[in-house]
């Protein structure tokens with residue numbers, strides 16, 4: 001019988017812990033969110049992040065970029081936020097308008113304010129498995145928190161990450177490698193047969209490709225841990241990248257909604273608090 005990895009419940013517990021820690025610290029961090037208001041997903045997710053932030057005691061400042069924004073114009077916005085001592089963390093919500101190079105913007109955020117861990121300095125620290133406290137991408141870090149909560153230890157396990165974006169796949173693979181899993185990353189050029197063979201052997205599958213029902217129950221090894229990062233809107237309803245029937249094969253499964261999503265938000269707030277605590281030292 002599949003065990004549900006309840007991201008909603010774990011995220012709630014994490015938010016409650018943050019509320020207490022923030023109150024005790026006396027800090028009032030400010031999270032600046034740079035986003036494209038014309039993107040439906042961004043409006044929805046930024047709204048959810050702002051609501052959650054307010055509840056734990058983090059101020060948010062939303063900076064909506066215009067449709068004709070360019071990489072240079074957004075770089076200027078980020079430079080100002082880097083200099084602004086009242087800003088503890090900066091989130092660049094992807095995707096930005098089409099003329100903007102998202103990765104170039106991620107790289108411009110001051111590492112100590114890069115609370116989504118997407119900048120090259122923090123991604124490099126993760127890749128190098130550097131010790132110490134630095135921001136890590138919210139979604140993959142939230143996945144690790146969830147695995148940890150349910151005592152699922154990646155060490156020595158075969159882990160397959162499907163997707164290799166800066167936002168999810170690459171930092172996810174690095175975190176699993178740092179946790180001593182044997183990691184394989186699949187992507188658009190991975191042949192179907194190769195992917196099937198990888199999934200059939202996988203103890204842990206983490207998928208984020210943005211294709212509803214992409215992972216089939218038939219591809220999953222009995223009892224595997226299946227983490228669905230996918231967030232697709234089908235007829236206005238949120239669904240993941242894993243077909244529902246996967247629940248008959250998986251040993252553990254994150255639901256969509258109520259799995260990775262809430263963990264992403266709670267983890268962003270956790271990283272914002274950690275950044276504010278570092279800056280207050």
Ligand SMILES: NC(=O)C1=CN([C@@H]2O[C@H](COP(=O)(O)OP(=O)(O)OC[C@H]3O[C@@H](n4cnc5c(N)ncnc54)[C@H](OP(=O)(O)O)[C@@H]3O)[C@@H](O)[C@H]2O)C=CC1
Nearest residue numbers: 139163164165168187188208209210229230231260261264
């Ligand atoms: N729940 C949450 O908190 C979050 C959810 N998401 C969701 O996760 C999904 C992925 O997001 P993101 O990483 O930003 O997306 P991107 O579009 O940046 O990356 C998609 C990845 O999937 C790979 N891919 C596409 N098609 C296939 C295929 N047929 N077989 C194997 N790999 C494929 C791409 O390969 P290639 O590199 O070769 O192009 C790419 O690496 C989306 O649904 C997004 O909404 C994202 C972040 C947070």
Ligand SMILES: Nc1nc(=O)c2c([nH]1)NC[C@@H]1CN(c3ccc(C(=O)N[C@@H](CCC(=O)O)C(=O)O)cc3)C=[N+]21
Nearest residue numbers: 045092093094095116138231238257258259261262264
């Ligand atoms: N720099 C950056 N960091 C991100 O973390 C980031 C981003 N850009 N761009 C877009 C993706 C997407 N993302 C989600 C966060 C929460 C939910 C979430 O909580 N979803 C609810 C369902 C919401 C609904 O009902 O539609 C759930 O899964 O329970 C979904 C998606 C963060 N992203």
